[in-house]
Amino acid sequence: MPSVPRGPAGLMILANLVNAVGTGLYQTVSALYLTRSVGLSAAELGLGISLGAAAAVVAGTPLGHLADRRGPRNLLVVTFLVQCAGSVCLTLVDSFPLFLAVSVLTGVSLAGTRGAQGALIAQLVPADERVRIRAVMRQTANVGLAVGAMVAGLGLVADSRPWYVGMILGDAATFALAALTTMRIPAVAPASRPHTGPRLAALRDRPFLTFTVLDGLMSMHFYMLELALPLWIAGATNAPRWVVSVLFCINTVCVLLLQVKATKGTETPAGGARAARRAGLVIGLACVLFAAAGGRSTWLAVALLALGALAHVAGELWQSAAGWSISFGLAPAHAHGEYQATYSTGLSLSRIFAPPLITVLVVGWGAPGWLLLGVLFAAVGLLISPVVRWALRTRGADAEPVAEARA
Structure with missing residues (x-):
């Protein structure tokens, strides 16, 4: 594992690591929770995931533009908190329409996270270091995914709704912790936009x-x-x-x-x-x-x-x-x-x-x-x-x- 830098880059890596632990929890138990506990069919699960991804495609560029105009750190905090709320709402889902609504909400907020995160790296990291920082983030995220998946194994062994709900609430907690970590990063001023040129x-x-x-x-x-x-x-x-x-x-x-x-x-x-x-x-x-x-x-x-x-x-x-x-x-x-x-x-x-x-x-x-x-x-x-x-x-x-x- 490479050494993790200090300062804003280190905080971004830490927030990403915490978020990855929650992702490992969610990815490991979500399919079984939504089919065995909520009662969705495999087709409904797949459709909901696909429509959430489609919402991310539509919302991604406008949210990235918002990160540039309003400052990426603040938007990143907001998207982490929205995803936290989405995970909490997932524990209340009892039908396909509700699952679809949560899937679209989290898909849109994830698109905002990606744009804001990229803008924050570009603003705070020298150009010749950005790819390396991205690589370190990916490496540490893999550690987080593995940790989350191992913890989620407890839920798979128990195979009961309370355990599944506990794992998903754990995912929500990691989003909240990632938001708190991101708030420690210095605020970045909005990018200066040229007077000419099209929007988006x-x-x-x-x-x-x-x-x-x-x-x-x-x-x-x-x-x-x-x-x-x-x-x-x-x-x-x-x-x-x-x-x-x-x-x-x-x-x-x-x-x-x-x-x-x-x-x-x-x-x-x-x-x-x-x-x-x-x-x-x-x-x-x-x-x-x-x-x-x-x-x-x-x-x-x-x-x-x-x-x-x-x-x-x-x-x-x-x-x-x-x-x-x-x-x-x-x-x-x-x-x-x-x-x-x-x-x-x-x-x-x-x-x-x-x-x-x-x-x-x-x-x-x-x-x-x-x-x-x-x-x-x-x-x-x-x-x-x-x-x-x-x-x-x-x-x-x-x-x-x-x-x-x-x-």
Whole structure:
């Protein structure tokens, strides 16, 4: 684990860590709580999650703009508190309409959190340190997720409503604690906006929007590990099912140890584009290895799956570093909240479309589906480089210095 910096950056990392513990609690028990205790069907659960993600897509850029105009720290505190209220309300849900309302509320507030957090990093951290701070935040967040998941295991063992409610209220408490931690960060003055130029400029920035869509397509790989691989291992390989846990452990350990190192060379958008190209190619290779595991002997299947997991996490590390570098480097100095929020909509779009698409390809088509996914990831990685060059050619005088240096 890297050393955690002091000062405002350290407080941001601490707030993110606390929030991640709550996320680990919630992600581990929410599906069972909402289906077994509340009584939602699997279809209702999926629909509610998708509509919450869609609300995040719609609200993200305007909330990021608000962070720039009103100051990102205050908005970040508000969004943490709204998510705290949403978690509390979740314990009172007894029907699909109420769950949908909470899902939309938390989706919108999460979009605001992403934009405000990005703007706060841009305001308080030197340009050449932003990607590294993002990497440290991701590493420590993985620790928080693991801690939250282990604690939530108590709720899974008990399998009762009081335990589930307790875990979700624990998630609410972490949002409140994250808000209190964020309040210790010095207030940041609103960004100075030029007198000319359109509002919500990120939505008119075609190169940046194109990158956001491509990054969202690349982000579908997260659902390979969470959704596709467990189904593939159980239904099409001779590998024991406990291998799923091993692959998750490989991913978690590699992120903890290597995420900061993976940011080397991504200090500029051009460097980020090179990392994205590598990411697409190695994630494509991972898909080929996963496909090859189908029908093999037990230990050959295990070996191929482990190699695929290593290739996948290498791509994940590079893609994350690339996304941070490019999204910070292409944003005008006065609109980091807006651009960071717009960038995060790619992940929200992935959350909407990736689960059904990947399930159809892997479960419905088998090995050919894996190979098609591999081609898709490789192609997206290769496309990001020309899109970033296009974006750099369009940057004006208000672009970040790190972007200008590479233009």
